[in-house]
Amino acid sequence: MWRELIGRLYSDAEFAAPAPDEEIDQIEQRLGQRVPDELRELLRETSGVQDEYGSGLVWSVQEIIEQNTEFRQSADFAELYASFDQLMFIGDNGGGDQFAFVQAPGERLGDVVVWDHETDERTWVARSLKDYLESRAASDGDDWYKQGSGQ
Template identity: 50%
Template sequence: MLIKHLQTLSNDLTLSGPASGEDIDQLERDLGIRCPDTLRSLLSETNGILGEYELGLLWDIERIKDDNTAFRQSEDFKDLYMPFDNLVFFGDAGNGDQFAFPILRDGNCRDDVFVWNHEDDSRSWVAPSLEVFYEWWLTGRITV
């Protein structure tokens, strides 16, 4: 259902086929999290969304798993950045900044979307939900 709304906001979306429920469950096990229901639902509709200029609006499950694991385990990043264990990245801004859900202590993700700034390591709130994030991002209300 979110896809139909996104398609009203942009004609430049490339959608992948849906992810399986097992693949989504495995992602959660691999990262030790529980995705927001909106992310689970969107992944079950499409396993990735590319925007204009092939911007990663929604990474596929493999990239979500690989990038989050790499960020959490990188020895170099431990010296450069605050820990990433409390975020799950799902997309990027095309400039090095990435979008993420915050992870609560119990492993559940909040619905809010934050942006991580790769230059100064700040983490800033940008939207109260995935739906609002995409609407604001695709209409230019969010700029990073």
């Protein structure tokens, strides 16, 4: 389902090999957060998807673990930014901004936000992984999530 959807939305998408459940479970073990069902299903079909320019539409299991661990453990980031503990980064725009599932009490597990690396703003962009992929595909440019926001 996910490969078909992404293939229709992004004709130039590059798919990685599927990830076994044991590998996906490592995200939960290393980050202490539940992997949203949609993300688990996508990773079972492809452990990561890149666009034609190499931006991570959805990162691989290993990159999800590495990026989130780095953001949470970096002393420099701790001085510059609010905590990343309630986010699960899953992709990027190729220019520094990152997309994440919100994992905060009272928030829907499937909501996707963008983290702006220059301002530390966390802005809601989609109600699900599917919505995120469709919205990103329907807009032009790396800053598609800023369109209509006055930025």
